[in-house]
Amino acid sequence: MKQKDVICVVCPNSCAITVKQMPDGKLLMEGQGCKRGEQYASDEFLAPKRTLATTVRIKGAFIPLLPVRSSVPVPKERLNDILDLLARIEVQAPFKCGSVVVQNVLGLGADIIATRTLGVDTCAKVACELR
Amino acid sequence: MMQKETDVAVIGGGPAGLAAAIEANKGGCSVTIIERDDGLGGILQQCIHPGFGLHEFKEELAGPEYAQRYIDMLGETKVDVMLGTMVLDMTPKKEILAINEQGVVKVQAKAIVLAMGCRERTRGAIKIPGYRPTGVYTAGTAQRFVNIEGFMPGTRYVILGSGDIGMIMARRLTWEGAKVEAVVEIMSYPSGLIRNKVQCLDDFGIPLYLSHTVVRVHGKDRVTGITIARVDENWKMVPGTEIFFSCDTLLLSVGLIPENEVSRKAGIRLARTNGPEVNQFLQTNVEGVFACGNVLQVHDLVDNVAIEAKRAGAMAAMYATGIRLPSINSPDAVPLVAGRGIGYVLPIKVNTGVDLALASRIGPVNVSLRVKRPVDDVYVRVKNGAKEVYKKFFKHLRPSEMVIFELSAAALNAIDKAQPIEAYLEPKPAKELSEAKVA
Structure with a gap:
């Protein structure tokens, strides 16, 4: 039992x-x-479930990471699979808070969404132009 | 030197500063936020875990998402934001001296809201013996490295302190591929929320050592290990109970200190909590200077920060538009003291005899307190001499959770100025408890 x-x-x-x-x-x-x-x-x-919150790499923003989370709780035993998938992802700035990074991740019925708005880093842009 | 005038200056652009600024602006004032970081949102930007805004937005948001809601609201106002600007000095005449890339800035305000938040206690504050190798970080610093800047401070960790940041970092580091050997807590109970113990430690099989502390940091250039030991009720190490962990990093999650260096310069009196002494209008002993958020008291939930900050913003706007609020220095201000079982209680003083029109505009007095240690089946009581001002039963109270309640205008009108108001805990009589069970 x-x-x-x-x-x-x-x-x-x-x-x-x-x-x-x-x-x-x-x-x-x-x-x-x-x-x-x-x-x-x-x-x-x-069927234990958890909300996953982590980061993915982002290019062109003033910081290198975009925070993300699952839109709804996902099965606990699949958390590592999602983390492995997200470790291989890189997105491009600008990115808006709430927009989808991965739709229906691993077919689990949850989207991975951005939890921060990151614009294009204007400082980096100016530095490029000066060069 | 750049000079600027504003009705209300808000020092700090974290959750408290944002909420205070929006509210002060609603009160018809020009508002300036002075923030030393390159962006708004404060500590929320590194708190990427969910659980914020459950009360206010009825959703479990991640920290940056919660911050974004306020940043968006701020965007619809004409509030002026000075980023990358560090306040160096402040005078009782509400003249603020700050510095940024353009040089020195002088801001003359009619009212000021202090919303600087707090910083972490460090190794120095808790006196851990041993060498000073690389690899000892405060949990919040590590959180910023991992969640914003993209660095891992180490590979194998011991975490001292079972506060929420420490436990949340244990989960975060595990998800990032690190090994967390243990979380160590000097108290006999976890100091953070049970929810975090279950979901951040138990889920990953990370052991929590209660009534233990770090007694030695090993390693000369880099941490090579940590020795912990059991402590007795006086926090003295019990010889022979040492446990050694091989690791390269020690994280400290051992408490927060309100950041009040600038407040002190303006002659603001600080309470035992290290936050400014305020009355029910959140006004400090310097008239027209208000305090809210973690610079006033370390909060449990950001929702509670927002409520307090909105009040401070509204009060600052009233002051800036010429309404004089009763002073904490007045003889009508009665001390509110922490009695049996209470760690601290705010406000420090309650002004009585407040003009009725003003009192009705301001609403009831908000009182917040924390208990000293976990207790079950108690009344929180507030008395003024023999008079009962407030009484409520609680099944469970934990130091990690704030107790917040209102005192009505009627209760305040009946206050005897000659006696302090005291908040204390009273165990529910066993008889009442057994009767309740039968019922």
């Missing part, structure tokens, strides 16, 4: 919930304080 201890993060009560799966697939829970906690523990047991 599969069993998992989950600390609920829905509210500051931080309930310690034990989830057990019966042979018929039904979940048995102990320690949950509310319905929302029950849902959280069930998700954590069956």
Whole structure:
């Protein structure tokens, strides 16, 4: 029988919930304080998800990195696959906050979106012109 | 020398400065933000993790996204922004001396909002013995390197301090391919949010050593390892409990200090929290100078910074347009003190006998406090002599979370000036608790 201890993060009560799966697939829970906690523990047991936030390389901006995140939470066990994919990506400035960097990443139903607006670095441009 | 006049000068263009400037501008004032970095947004720009703005925007935004919302709002105003400009001095007459690439700038303001934020405590502040090799960084510096500038400070890490920045960096570094050996916390409980312990440490199997601290940094040119040890209740090392970790980097996430050097120069009195002493109008002892955000108190959530900063901006605009706000120096200002179980409480003083028209315009008094240590099943009570001013029950209180509440104008009118107002914790009687369970 599969069993998992989950600390609920829905509210500051931080309930310690034990989830057990019966042979018929039904979940048995102990320690949950509310319905929302029950849902959280069930998700954590069956299919834990996380919002991924990281950076991708950007060219032509005044900094070398563009911060990005997944538009919705993605399966926890696929985070490393997404990180590997994003490590190989480079975008070009300008880039607007909220615009899509990777659509439907790895077919997981989440887009990778920029979380900062980065314009073309005018200082770099002026330096080029002077040269 | 370049000279400039403005109704309201806002020092700092982070979340507090942005919100204060927008609000002061709404109050009909010309506003100037003076920011030393090359862009607006402050610390939010390096906090690329989600979780910002849940209260204000009902969305979990990344730090830079939250900042962008305010930068966009600012773009629709006529607020003047001076970037790359560092304030060096400020006088009680609200004359600001700053420096940038063009030279020295003098800004004459009618009112000033202090929104400089805070900086990290360093190794010097916590006195770790050993050599001074390369590889000891504050967590926020490492965060800037990794998230903005594109450098990794090391490959194997020990993190001292379980504050939110430290735990979030543990996850971030792991995702960037580094190995985090341990997070070490001198207190017997994690000092950041439980959510961050679960999602930043437990998710990656990173051990958290509670009641432990770093007792030695090894290595001469570069960190080669860290020794930690258990501490007793007096924070003294327990001999024989040492654990050695081979690593090349130590990150320190050991607290923040409000950045008030410039405030001090203007004769602004600082409280025990290292932030300026303010009354309910967020006005310091220098009339027309207001404080908000992390320069006043280290906040838990940026949403709370924005609320406080908007208030400071509105107050500054009122002052700049000729409305005199009651002074913290007045005999009508009654001390609000931190009693049993309370770490600190703000405002430092509450002005009583405020003109009714003014009071109704300003609204209720916002009080914010933090508890000293984690407690369950307590009342937060505020008393003035024998009179009850406020009472509320809390199931859980943690030092990592601010408690914010309002005191009504009616409660303030009844304040006895001869006695201080005291905020304190009172355990809920066991009898009431068991009765509640039956019910």
